[in-house]
Amino acid sequence: MIEVENLHKAFDGEEVLKGIDFTFDKSKTNLIIGESGSGKSVLLKCMLGLFTPEKGVIKYDGKPYTEFTEDEKKDLSKQIGMVFQGGALFDSMTVEENVMFPLRMFTKKKKKENLERVREVLKRVNLDGSEKKMPSEISGGMQKRVSIARAIVNRPKYLFCDEPNSGLDPKTATVIDNLIQEITHEYNITTIIITHDMNSVLEIGEKIAFLKDGVLAWKGDKSQIFKTDDETVTDFVYSSNLFQKVREAQQQGL
Amino acid sequence: MNYLHSIGEYFLMLKGTFHRMTKGSVLRGLILKELDDLIIGSMGIVAFLSFFIGAVVALQTALNLNNPLIPKTLIAYAARQSIILEFAPTFISIIMAGKVGSYITSSIGSMNVTEQIDALEVMGINSLNYLIFPKIIAMLFYPFVIAISMFLGVFGAYAAAVFGGFVPPDQFVQGLQEDFIPFHLVYAFIKTFLFAFILATVPAYHGYYMKGGALEVGEASTTSFVWTSVVIIITNYAVTQLLLS
Numbered sequence: 363m364i365e366v367e368n369l370h371k372a373f374d375g376e377e378v379l380k381g382i383d384f385t386f387d388k389s390k391t392n393l394i395i396g397e398s399g400s401g402k403s404v405l406l407k408c409m410l411g412l413f414t415p416e417k418g419v420i421k422y423d424g425k426p427y428t429e430f431t432e433d434e435k436k437d438l439s440k441q442i443g444m445v446f447q448g449g450a451l452f453d454s455m456t457v458e459e460n461v462m463f464p465l466r467m468f469t470k471k472k473k474k475e476n477l478e479r480v481r482e483v484l485k486r487v488n489l490d491g492s493e494k495k496m497p498s499e500i501s502g503g504m505q506k507r508v509s510i511a512r513a514i515v516n517r518p519k520y521l522f523c524d525e526p527n528s529g530l531d532p533k534t535a536t537v538i539d540n541l542i543q544e545i546t547h548e549y550n551i552t553t554i555i556i557t558h559d560m561n562s563v564l565e566i567g568e569k570i571a572f573l574k575d576g577v578l579a580w581k582g583d584k585s586q587i588f589k590t591d592d593e594t595v596t597d598f599v600y601s602s603n604l605f606q607k608v609r610e611a612q613q614q615g616l
Numbered sequence: 617m618n619y620l621h622s623i624g625e626y627f628l629m630l631k632g633t634f635h636r637m638t639k640g641s642v643l644r645g646l647i648l649k650e651l652d653d654l655i656i657g658s659m660g661i662v663a664f665l666s667f668f669i670g671a672v673v674a675l676q677t678a679l680n681l682n683n684p685l686i687p688k689t690l691i692a693y694a695a696r697q698s699i700i701l702e703f704a705p706t707f708i709s710i711i712m713a714g715k716v717g718s719y720i721t722s723s724i725g726s727m728n729v730t731e732q733i734d735a736l737e738v739m740g741i742n743s744l745n746y747l748i749f750p751k752i753i754a755m756l757f758y759p760f761v762i763a764i765s766m767f768l769g770v771f772g773a774y775a776a777a778v779f780g781g782f783v784p785p786d787q788f789v790q791g792l793q794e795d796f797i798p799f800h801l802v803y804a805f806i807k808t809f810l811f812a813f814i815l816a817t818v819p820a821y822h823g824y825y826m827k828g829g830a831l832e833v834g835e836a837s838t839t840s841f842v843w844t845s846v847v848i849i850i851t852n853y854a855v856t857q858l859l860l861s
Contacts, residue, residue: 446734447731448730450734466639
C-alpha cells in the first residue's frame with residue numbers, strides 16, 4: 363500500500379501538484395487518469411523518488427519515505443518494478459539479458475538459477491522463444507511484455523506502469539491490461555498505472571484517481587466512473603467518440 | 617552564468633560517478649565492452665592517420681630542406697619531435713573527440729531520451745557510475761593507442777623519407793636518436809592520460825544532461841565534439857607550459 367498525503371510539487375515556481383491525497387491499495391490495479399499536463403507523471407515520479415516533493419508525505423506500507431535510511435531506500439528500490447511508456451529496454455541487451463538485469467544486479471544467485479527465473483517470467487508474459495532476440499527485433503507489444511517481465515522478475519511489492527498500452531493496437535492493449543491485472547492479483551502487489559485510455563479504465567480500473575490541473579478531482583472505481591455526474595470527469599470520460607456514442611445509446615435505451 | 621552552471625554540473629557528475637559503485641561482476645563486463653568499443657574499435661583509424669601524418673611530416677620537412685649545410689638527419693629529428701610531442705597525443709585526441717566522443721554522447725543521449733537512464737535509477741542503480749565509470753577505466757588504456765600512434769607515425773616518416781629517396785636509412789635512424797630527451801615521452805604520456813579522462817567524461821556529460829529527442833542527441837554530439845576539442849587544446853597549452861617551459 364502506498365499513501366500520498368498533501369503532496370505538492372512545483373517546477374520553476376509553477377505548482378504542478380497541488381496537495382494530492384490518495385491511497386493506492388495492495389493487490390489492486392490503481393489507475394491515475396487525467397488529461398495531458400494534469401500532473402500524473404509528476405505524481406508517479408515523486409512516488410518513485412525521481413522527483414523530491416516540496417511538501418507532503420509519501421508512505422510505503424505506513425512508513426514515510428523521508429524516514430527511510432539510505433539502506434532502506436536501497437531496499438525499497440529493489441522492491442519496485444517499473445514499466446516505462448516506451449518500454450525503456452536496454453538496446454544493447456537481448457530480451458533474456460534485459461529481464462535478467464535486475465537479478466544480476468541485486469541477487470547473488472548463480473546464473474543457472476537466474477536463467478530459470480527469467481524463463482519462468484518470460485513464459486508468464488507469453489514470450490517464451492524470444493529470449494535471444496534484441497529489443498529492435500520484436501514488436502511494440504512484445505517490448506511492453508518484456509518490460510513487464512523485467513519489472514516483475516525480482517518479485518516486487520510495488521509495480522508502476524507509465525501508460526503501458528500507449529501506441530498499441532486495441533487488442534494488444536487489452537492483452538497488456540489483463541496481464542498487468544493478473545500479475546497484480548497473482549503476486550499480491552500494489553500496482554499503479556498511469557493511463558489516458560478509457561478502455562483500460564473499463565477493463566482494470568479497480569481504484570481510480572482522476573487528476574485535473576494538479577488536483578485530485580475525483581476518486582472511485584470503474585463501476586462508479588461511468589455513472590458519476592461530476593462534469594469534470596464526464597468531460598474526460600466521454601471525450602472519446604466511442605464512449606460518447608455508447609452513452610447516447612444507453613440514454614436512448616438501446 | 618550558464619558556463620559556470622555547466623562546469624559545476626560537470627564536477628558534480630564526476631563526484632556521482634565515483635559513488636555507489638556498481639556490482640563488480642557487472643562492472644567487469646561493462647569495462648570489457650567499453651575497451652572493445654572505445655580502444656580496440658579506434659585502432660584502425662588511429663593506425664591509418666598516424667602512418668600518413670608521419671609520412672607527410674617527413675615529406676614536408678624534406679621538401680623544405682634546401683640548404684646543403686643542414687644535415688639530412690633533421691628530417692627524422694623533426695618528424696620524431698612533432699609526432700611524439702604533438703601529433704600523436706594531441707592531434708589524435710582531437711580526432712578521437714570526434715570518433716569516441718560522439719559515440720559516448722550519442723549512446724548515453726539515446727539512453728536518456730528512451731528513459732533507459734530513468735530505468736536504471738528506478739532500479740536503485742547509480743546510472744552515473746554504471747554508464748561513465750567503465751568508460752573512464754577503459755580509457756586508461758588510451759596511452760597504448762597513442763604509443764602505437766607514435767610508432768606508426770615514425771614508421772610512416774621513415775617510409776616516406778627513405779623510400780622517397782630523401783635520406784639514407786642510417787641517417788634517418790641517426791636523426792631519430794639525436795638529442796633525444798626521455799622526459800618528452802613522459803610529458804606526452806602525462807597529457808595523454810589527461811586527454812583520456814577528458815575524452816571519457818566531457819562527452820558523457822553532454823549525453824547525460826541533454827534534454828529533448830533524437831534531434832537533440834545529434835546536437836549534443838556536435839556540441840560535445842566542440843567542447844571536448846576546446847578542453848583538450850586548453851589542457852594541452854596548460855600542461856606544456858607547466859612541464860616544458
